[in-house]
Amino acid sequence: MANPISAILVVIVTIFIPPLGVFLIAGCGADLLINICLTCLGYFPGHIHAFYLEYQYFHRRDQARLGTIVQKRAPGVYSENIQSGGQTSYGTVQA
Structure with missing residues (x-):
């Protein structure tokens, strides 16, 4: 994990205001x-959803930094930022 401080801060924000934590990782969508x-x-369904999105985001970010490409889309996640782990892709890569 490259920067655990950012993950900890997002989790702390999510504990108090779940939609703000989701906004920080997914944007407006x-x-x-x-x-x-x-x-x-x-209050608890919002927490469960927010922590699920954060888990997917940070897991996929770590996988991308290790060079592993996650092929399968995370179920129930609509943000491309979360699906890609925050990695910006320009164009399509053919395997």
Whole structure:
């Protein structure tokens, strides 16, 4: 893990305000809207969703930094930033 401080800060923010933690890793999109709705329905569903997204993001980021390409999309994740682990890809790579 390259920078554990950023992961710890995102987790601390998520403990208090789950949608803000999702916004920090996913941006403004479907995942944020889903998390806001879940948090309004109950505080714990919002936490579960936010921590799931954060786990996927940091896991995929670490895999990308190790050079491993995760082929399978994470279920229930709509943000390409989370799917790619924050790695920007320019163009398509043919295997």
